[in-house]
Every structure is written in C-alpha cells, then in structure tokens.
Amino acid sequence: MATLRLDLNAEGCGDGNDHLLIEALRSGSETAYEQLLARFQQPVYTLAVRLLNNQAEAYDVVQEVFLKVFRNIEYFRGESSLKTWIYRITVNEAHNARRWFSRHRGREVELDFETQENRNWRETLADSGRSPFDVALDREQAGIIESALARINPVFREAVVLRDITDLSYEDIAVVLGVSLGTVKSRILRGREALREQLAEGLQAKHPLRLVPSTAE
Amino acid sequence: MGMGCEYFEERLSSHLDGMLSAREGKDVMDHMDVCDACEARWVSLRDARAQLRRLERPLIPSVLVVQLRVLASHERARRLARASFSARLRNWKDAIRLNFENLMRPVALPIAGGVLSALLLFSALVPTLVFRHQITNDPPISFSAPEGIVRYWSNDIPRLEPLDAVVSSDDNVVELTIDDEGRVADYAVRQGQLTPDGVSIILLSRFTPAMFFGKPTWGKTLVVLPGHPRRSARG
Numbered sequence A: 001m002a003t004l005r006l007d008l009n010a011e012g013c014g015d016g017n018d019h020l021l022i023e024a025l026r027s028g029s030e031t032a033y034e035q036l037l038a039r040f041q042q043p044v045y046t047l048a049v050r051l052l053n054n055q056a057e058a059y060d061v062v063q064e065v066f067l068k069v070f071r072n073i074e075y076f077r078g079e080s081s082l083k084t085w086i087y088r089i090t091v092n093e094a095h096n097a098r099r100w101f102s103r104h105r106g107r108e109v110e111l112d113f114e115t116q117e118n119r120n121w122r123e124t125l126a127d128s129g130r131s132p133f134d135v136a137l138d139r140e141q142a143g144i145i146e147s148a149l150a151r152i153n154p155v156f157r158e159a160v161v162l163r164d165i166t167d168l169s170y171e172d173i174a175v176v177l178g179v180s181l182g183t184v185k186s187r188i189l190r191g192r193e194a195l196r197e198q199l200a201e202g203l204q205a206k207h208p209l210r211l212v213p214s215t216a217e
Numbered sequence B: 001m002g003m004g005c006e007y008f009e010e011r012l013s014s015h016l017d018g019m020l021s022a023r024e025g026k027d028v029m030d031h032m033d034v035c036d037a038c039e040a041r042w043v044s045l046r047d048a049r050a051q052l053r054r055l056e057r058p059l060i061p062s063v064l065v066v067q068l069r070v071l072a073s074h075e076r077a078r079r080l081a082r083a084s085f086s087a088r089l090r091n092w093k094d095a096i097r098l099n100f101e102n103l104m105r106p107v108a109l110p111i112a113g114g115v116l117s118a119l120l121l122f123s124a125l126v127p128t129l130v131f132r133h134q135i136t137n138d139p140p141i142s143f144s145a146p147e148g149i150v151r152y153w154s155n156d157i158p159r160l161e162p163l164d165a166v167v168s169s170d171d172n173v174v175e176l177t178i179d180d181e182g183r184v185a186d187y188a189v190r191q192g193q194l195t196p197d198g199v200s201i202i203l204l205s206r207f208t209p210a211m212f213f214g215k216p217t218w219g220k221t222l223v224v225l226p227g228h229p230r231r232s233a234r235g
Helices: A002-011 A015-026 A030-052 A055-075 A082-104 A113-124 A132-151 A154-164 A170-177 A181-206 B005-016 B022-034 B036-054 B062-081 B085-128 B196-204 B228-234
Strands: B146-151 B159-161 B172-178 B184-191 B210-212 B215-217 B219-225
Touching: A015 A030, A015 A055, A015 A082, A030 A055, A030 A082, A030 A154, A030 B062, A055 A082, A055 B062, A082 A154, A082 A170, A132 A154, A132 A181, A132 B036, A154 A170, A154 A181, A154 B036, A170 A181, A181 B005, A181 B036, B005 B022, B005 B036, B022 B036, B062 B085, B172 B196, B184 B196, B196 B219
Parallel strands: B146 B219
Antiparallel strands: B146 B159, B172 B184, B172 B219, B210 B215
C-alpha cells in the first residue's frame, strides 16, 4: 500500500491514474478517500446546486452521491472514467431528489437557510476590490441567470449545466446522461434556446434593471 | 430570416462549442453575415453562455466538507472490517469490547470508590473488633508429657503407677491424650498393638482430667494392657 500511495502522490490527480485511485479505494487506503473527496467534492456540489437550484437539497444529494461512490466502487468496472461515473450518480441523485422534493415541498418552511445563503454568497464573491456598483450588477446578473436556469426544463438544464458549468465534453455528457451524442447536441441546443428566451423575458419584466443594493456591505 | 435559417439555428449551439467542422463553421459564419436574425440569436446565445460560465461556483459549505470526511472515514472502516473473515472477527471483537467498556465505564468509578471506602472503613474498625477466643481447646504444651501409667490387669480395676514402673515387653502400651472433660481425644500405640480391650477403653473410658491451677486441663497418660499370652491363659 505504501508504493501505491507514493504513485498516487507522484502522478497527481489526473484522469490517467483513475485505476490507481480506485484500487487504493478498494484496499481502504486513507489517502485515496481523501483524494477522491478533494478532487470531486467541490464539482459535485456545484453540479448539484445548479441542477437543483437549492443549497439545502444539494447538501443532502452530495452526501448521497459520495455514499454511493464509496459503497459501489468495487462494482465500478472502468468502462467510463471515474469522473463521468460520479457525475452520472450525481445527476441521478439530483433527479431523485427533485422528484421527492417536488412531492414534499411546500409543506416545510425553511428557517435559517436564507441567512446562510446570504453569507455564503458574500464569501463566494470573486473580487471584493471592485466598486459596489459592479458587485451589485454582478449579483443582479447572477440572480437573473440563476432564476432563468431554474425555470427551464430539467432535462435540458442537465445538459446545459454539464456543458457550460461542469465543462464536460459532448462525449462525456452522453455517458453521464446515458443518451446518444445526437441527443446531447439537441438537448444543449434546446436548453440554450430556452435559457435565452428566459433571459429575454426576465430582462423585459425587470426592465429597468434595479440596481438598489439590497444589503449594505 | 432567409432560406435555411432553421438549418443554421441547429448548428449555432454546436458552433459555440467548436463542435463543427471547419467547413460547417465557415458556412455558419457566412450565413450570419447576411442574416441579422441569426446573428442576433448567435450573440444572445453567446452572451447567455458567457453569463453561465461567469456564474460563481457556489463554495461547498465547510460543514458539508466535515460531514463528507466523516462519511469517508466510516465507509473506509466498514470496508476494512469486511475485507476478510479475520478482519470481520476482529471488528466484532472490537465492537463487543467497546460496548462492554461503554457499559462498564459509568459504574467503574463508583465500584472502585465503594471497594476503597469499604477497605478504609474495615481497617479503621479492625482494632475495635474483639473475637471470643476459646483457649480451653488448646492443650497446654507444658503438660504434653505423660504424667503416669495406668495399668490394667486382666480382671482387676486399673491401677495408677508412677512413670518409671516396669513395663514388660509383652504388654501393649497406648499413649492417650485426655481432654479437660476426661475423654480420650487422641491415642498413639507405643508398644505392641491395639487390642479390642484397648479400643473399648479408648472409646468408652472416662478419665479424671489433669488439673492446672484448679482447672481441668488436657493431659496425657500411658495405658498398659496385658499382652496376648496372659489373655489366652485367662480365656
């Protein structure tokens, strides 16, 4: 196990040593578990948030995803890359969560996630050195695009998010979604068209842009 | 919108991702030069995509990071425990020991305290405890030597003789230990053998116990019984 760990460290975290990482996971190496988390926890969380448009749900989904990854790693036969396998699990889990929440949402009242979202949002702002106007404009635009993304059909949203936010190739998206390359192309196309329409509608509805800072920073 | 716009509409998205061949890409660009509608569509698609890409990645909450680490640690332990039969056995053993310790730990301190305080209390009270000691059962050592000889003649009452009286080699000599009530507590054959007469004397006789400062006490006595020739002559 010592040599395995050395190899992992020597070659870094690229796709090339997937099988090394998987072998180390199967043998129960501690570093392998850490590496898997270090490599995938942020992308999986981002993907889950964008697919569900809800941080609380994404929180649960990410845990489910990694539980499945750890439990099923021995059944992973390496037909696809580790990355697409994990994203596929994420997409499926998000799909399940959306179905479940669509049935149960409305009965629960969120108490404290509003404030947490605000705080997280503040932390994620890229550049605090810019003028408050730019910051407010960015936030406004981010809010518009987020709500537009949330309104489009989940099937098309999956494809667009995988392409433009997770940055997967068309081939990888086909594997993740389990559909043909042509279907991926058409879903991305229709997703982008829907997004464009939603943005146009949002701009019209919200015109003129309200740039009043909602929270004093 | 001119002829073939639908054809190009379908390719705008792929063109955005650079998925078109060089010739197809050039066709699209050429079309956009002449078709304002398609160009506007292209610009808005490109803007939407740029906005999506600029969207901040929501940072994973630190609480979730910790929870994922805990999850990984649990799953790793689970995997290691299931690796082989011996590992599984060890896991069970560990689990049982852990459960037992968790069960016992709360009572360990009270028990230790209880035992300790009981010991302390006992050692503090021991000097004040008085046990009745029955000294009377102990034969005084100074009187462990025989005091005299009791000689039985065949049809005579026993006679007390001094210690230095002559004892013939035919006689049977038994040393008796007499307790403070005159009963025989022990015997030892000194010479000859134990005859039935001797046994009945040991079992049934009642002696006068030795006196020590006016109190009956243990003592020893030698009993001489006539030997065989005399008995057979009598019989």
